[in-house]
Amino acid sequence: MPTKYIIVTGGVASSLGKGIICASLGRLLIARGLRVTIQKLDPYINVDPGTMNPYEHGEVYVTDDGAETDLDLGHYERFLDERMSQKNNVTTGRIYFDVITKERRGDYLGKTVQVIPHITDEIKSHVLKLGNSEDYDVVLVEVGGTVGDIEGLPYIEAMRQLRYEVGRQNTLSIHLTLVPYLAAAGELKTKPTQHSVKTISEIGLSPDIIVCRSEHKLDTGIRRKIAQFCNVEVADVIESLDASSIYEVPLLMQREGLDERVIEKLGLPCKNADLKRWTEFVDRVKYPKHTVRIALVGKYVEHHDAYKSICEALIHGGAMNNTRVEIAWVHSDKLGDISAGVSEDISAGDNDSFAPLLDADAILVAPGFGDRGINGKFAAIRYARENKVPFFGICLGMQCAVIEFARHVAGMEGAHSTEMDVNTPYPVIDLMSEQKDVEKMGGTMRLGKYRCRLAEGSKAFEAYGAQEIEERHRHRYEVNNELRDQLEEHGLLCSGINPEKNLVEIVELPNHPWFVGVQFHPELKSTVYTPHPLFVKFVGEALKYAQQKVAAKSGEGSWDRSGDGSDLHSEENIGR
Numbered sequence: 001m002p003t004k005y006i007i008v009t010g011g012v013a014s015s016l017g018k019g020i021i022c023a024s025l026g027r028l029l030i031a032r033g034l035r036v037t038i039q040k041l042d043p044y045i046n047v048d049p050g051t052m053n054p055y056e057h058g059e060v061y062v063t064d065d066g067a068e069t070d071l072d073l074g075h076y077e078r079f080l081d082e083r084m085s086q087k088n089n090v091t092t093g094r095i096y097f098d099v100i101t102k103e104r105r106g107d108y109l110g111k112t113v114q115v116i117p118h119i120t121d122e123i124k125s126h127v128l129k130l131g132n133s134e135d136y137d138v139v140l141v142e143v144g145g146t147v148g149d150i151e152g153l154p155y156i157e158a159m160r161q162l163r164y165e166v167g168r169q170n171t172l173s174i175h176l177t178l179v180p181y182l183a184a185a186g187e188l189k190t191k192p193t194q195h196s197v198k199t200i201s202e203i204g205l206s207p208d209i210i211v212c213r214s215e216h217k218l219d220t221g222i223r224r225k226i227a228q229f230c231n232v233e234v235a236d237v238i239e240s241l242d243a244s245s246i247y248e249v250p251l252l253m254q255r256e257g258l259d260e261r262v263i264e265k266l267g268l269p270c271k272n273a274d275l276k277r278w279t280e281f282v283d284r285v286k287y288p289k290h291t292v293r294i295a296l297v298g299k300y301v302e303h304h305d306a307y308k309s310i311c312e313a314l315i316h317g318g319a320m321n322n323t324r325v326e327i328a329w330v331h332s333d334k335l336g337d338i339s340a341g342v343s344e345d346i347s348a349g350d351n352d353s354f355a356p357l358l359d360a361d362a363i364l365v366a367p368g369f370g371d372r373g374i375n376g377k378f379a380a381i382r383y384a385r386e387n388k389v390p391f392f393g394i395c396l397g398m399q400c401a402v403i404e405f406a407r408h409v410a411g412m413e414g415a416h417s418t419e420m421d422v423n424t425p426y427p428v429i430d431l432m433s434e435q436k437d438v439e440k441m442g443g444t445m446r447l448g449k450y451r452c453r454l455a456e457g458s459k460a461f462e463a464y465g466a467q468e469i470e471e472r473h474r475h476r477y478e479v480n481n482e483l484r485d486q487l488e489e490h491g492l493l494c495s496g497i498n499p500e501k502n503l504v505e506i507v508e509l510p511n512h513p514w515f516v517g518v519q520f521h522p523e524l525k526s527t528v529y530t531p532h533p534l535f536v537k538f539v540g541e542a543l544k545y546a547q548q549k550v551a552a553k554s555g556e557g558s559w560d561r562s563g564d565g566s567d568l569h570s571e572e573n574i575g576r
């Protein structure tokens with residue numbers, strides 16, 4: 001069977017959730033036994049999002065092979081439970097970069113290099129690379145941006161050409177639009193959809209299926225109208241209502257018959273979708289038995305997309321514990337300075353901005369760059385360490401935990417990372433040796449998958465249940481091996497080490513119920529079907545903390561936070 005290509009475009013407005021629709025359709029097709037991947041075509045001129053501000057673009061999603069990609073690839077992995085790679089994300093910057101490199105090399109033999117055919121050929125070659133790999137029955141291509149944008153035109157044109165090259169019967173065009181509700185008129189409006197479909201049809205990619213985002217149900221009349229004006233059958237008008245969880249979308253799309261229409265039109269021989277496991281997961285997300293509050297401390301907290309994968313990994317970990325995770329967003333900038341002996345101050349409620357920390361059942365300090373809000377991170381970590389609140393530090397969060405420990409436990413006054421203070425007397429976090437001569441910003445960090453060996457008996461070892469693991473990285477700094485002994489002498493356990501380079505990957509505190517910092521990004525590998533063990537354990541510890549707090553308040557139990565924490569994962573808590 002030739003590979004099938006499903007091209008997904010969006011119109012009317014941005015942020016309609018094209019990525020989630022693609023990921024949901026991908027999940028439905030996989031559930032039918034097909035081999036599926038998704039490729040995102042991004043119209044911006046950056047070669048990759050690696051150099052973009054998180055406020056601008058949200059999280060940078062890193063793949064195993066070290067590609068810095070669009071956050072939609074995170075959704076693809078979480079929904080498909082399949083690994084993505086550099087091949088799954090293409091940007092205009094990358095396309096032009098490659099075409100110009102070829103031109104400089106003389107590859108075009110003196111021809112004038114033009115958008116058509118050179119740029120469009122380059123775009124198609126990226127799509128066909130996945131399709132011709134023989135690894136997939138279906139390649140879903142998500143065209144970023146909104147139809148009508150100047151930047152998106154070469155992509156639409158390339159997809160129009162692709163349909164003829166691989167045969168129309170092997171391709172399908174799906175268009176996602178918005179059907180707004182006009183309260184004053186008391187009705188849903190189809191005109192924006194008609195216009196959007198008209199625009200995309202004029203440039204040669206008329207849709208076979210129209211997915212309509214809407215806040216209200218589409219009745220038969222509306223569906224008929226859209227079908228009639230947009231040249232599709234009524235059954236090809238798919239309603240996409242707001243869902244309480246993104247993980248519900250595959251179920252809603254199945255109910256609307258999206259996958260059914262797709263396989264019929266493409267003539268895909270396949271079984272019915274088995275979504276039992278998925279449905280169980282969604283039930284656990286929607287109707288959990290417990291709730292915990294986790295404080296997420298970072299400097300981009302106004303923009304939740306900057307921490308997308310962390311939020312999703314907490315949902316996965318929560319589902320495994322039958323627990324809803326409420327995130328208390330804490331701006332590290334507002335937590336102030338710790339020099340005044342923060343534990344006493346904040347327990348006394350001196351500082352209002354600490355309130356979410358005092359309420360929290362666990363504290364997570366997020367990844368990041370630069371020194372803005374750094375003291376607030378130290379304050380939150382010190383509070384978690386001294387008060388035995390479950391703590392999870394990720395990348396910069398882990399580095400801050402090492403600095404805080406150095407300063408307040410190991411007696412290394414003024415300890416810091418050379419990222420923030422090059423003159424620190426104790427550079428406990430320092431630039432990695434291979435980073436010292438790096439001058440360019442893009443794609444030059446320690447990126448992608450690296451091995452890590454775990455210390456037996458450690459909390460990390462217990463969580464993973466394995467001796468060796470692989471995790472994804474995105475950083476330039478590391479724990480300074482020259483000061484490691486001094487930290488270990490005072491009780492810091494370096495429980496995960498990269499065997500090739502002897503780099504510290506995980507630190508923890510044995511005399512704390514759960515205090516773990518990781519140099520890598522575990523959130524990037526958490527999926528619905530493979531929730532990340534550290535997130536499962538972290539939420540479990542938060543739940544245990546919450547239950548101890550309640551028991552202590554009602555006078556039933558002792559408030560014992562001295563130990564190393566017994567296993568929380570009782571059958572009852574896991575709810576399996």
Ligand code: GLN
Nearest residue numbers: 367368395396475476477
């Ligand atoms: N800024 C730190 C480094 O480069 C941490 C990076 C991160 O949190 N992703 O090492």
